[in-house]
Amino acid sequence: MRMAKMPTTKSWVAIPPSSHFSLANIPFGIISSAKDATRRPAIAIGEHVLDLAAFAQSGGFQKLPSFQYTATIVFTSSTLNSFAALGRPTHRTVRQYLQDVLSENTPYPEVLKDNSPLRDVALIPQAEVQNHLPLSIGDYTDFFAGRNHAFNVGTLFRGPQNALNPNYNHLPVAYHGRASSVVVSGIALHRPWGQVLLDPTADPKTPSFVPARRIDMELEMGMFVTKENTLGHPVPVGKAEDHIFGYVLMNDWSARDIQTWEYVPLGPFNAKNFGTTISPWVVLADALEPFRTEGLDNPNELQSYLRESRKENQYDIKLEVDLKTSDGDVTTITRTSSRNLLWSWPQMIAHHTAGGCNLRIGDLFGTGTISGSDPGTYGSILEQTKAGKQSIKLSGGGEQKFVQDGDTIIIRGVAGEIGSDLVGFGECAGTILPAIQYS
Known part of the structure; x- marks a missing residue:
């Protein structure tokens, strides 16, 4: 059996030790909020979510230029189907990029960590959002x-x-x-x-x-x-x-x-x-x-x-x-x-x-x-x-x-x-x- 214990990777976002949503996870879902009832993609990180629609539209993927334009399309969708359709290599690249952006020693502090206007808009407490079905299910x-x-x-x-x-x-x-x-x-x-x-x-x-x-x-x-x-x-x-x-x-x-x-x-x-x-x-x-x-x-x-x-x-x-x-x-x-x-x-x-x-x-x-x-x-x-x-x-x-x-x-x-x-x-x-x- 492969050992499941891994070294802790720190984020500049506060993550309780018992949180299911560590930097090693980065799960994707669909949210809405009282301030914006539009259903849109997000990731969970600690006790917060990162609104990927706001993040993408404000240039959050600028350090991943090959995906920047695609992000503004797939992350304004009301389901994750368009993102899922991009395939596992793309999922892997995007997840790694978001981990880099959110890590304590991020190589891209200007993207979100030190970007207060975007951080205030895109990083939302989980208690303030509503979750929805993540994908449109055909079968x-x-x-x-x-x-x-x-x-x-x-x-x-x-x-x-x-x-x-x-x-x-x-x-x-x-x-x-x-x-x-x-x-x-x-x-x-x-x-x-x-x-x-x-x-x-x-x-x-x-x-x-x-x-x-x-x-x-x-x-x-x-x-x-x-x-x-x-x-x-x-x-x-x-x-x-x-x-x-x-x-x-x-x-x-x-x-x-x-x-x-x-x-x-x-x-x-x-x-x-x-x-x-x-x-x-x-x-x-x-x-x-x-x-x-x-x-x-x-x-x-x-x-x-x-x-x-x-x-x-x-x-x-x-x-x-x-x-x-x-x-x-x-x-x-x-x-x-x-x-x-x-x-x-x-x-x-x-x-x-x-x-x-x-x-x-x-x-x-x-x-x-x-x-x-x-x-x-x-x-x-x-x-x-x-x-x-x-x-x-x-x-x-x-x-x-x-x-x-x-x-x-x-x-x-x-x-x-x-x-x-x-x-x-x-x-x-x-x-x-x-x-x-x-x-």
């Missing part, structure tokens, strides 16, 4: 790459001998989700209605149309596509990294009772499409390179199109989930790592395009639920409650099963250790509101 595919989760859930319903389906270790299983209901952290979602089998033992089995009673969260990582492939032309696994823009945290909300009734034979539908929450800041692929590690072992000999030459094909990102009840009680219900994945992002891309499917800039992939193998590391409430047979113990002394109205799920993820430059995602938070009543 969304959710994988099932967390083998521990797949085994845990399969065991609940089929027993340990038949927990994993025969195909599981041979290919990255996935389903196509709904891009229109992907929302950014902080957006509340209503409890969905759906067909539910209230009495599974009844004969005949007759469903009821009711608000879902078993709302669950799913701890996931997400990835945005930065490079298209031509229809009919698969992406080789060895070149798939070129198609990755960056990563976010993800909560793929699930209505388990709706899912149980509707998913046979074609898989998830209304149980999943009422909402998926992602974190607002996209951590570029290059920022996570120091945190590479090996994932879960695959016992099978893979088909050639899925074989990777690099063993360190996952990242060691510490993940945790809090459940905050409507009365303010906060309980950490999960602590795990993103290394608990069987399939890597390049393998997901290679398999997704194996039949010739063309990916587009801004497409979103999800890992599926990430779980460890022990209690306290499970990435879904379904696992934690053994499909609702037991309750979660809350820090305030209460107990509950699944997500109640007014509850908020907060996911955090960070790579590195305090005392080094942390590379994190901030929070991915979402609240469940009561179901909307049908008239």
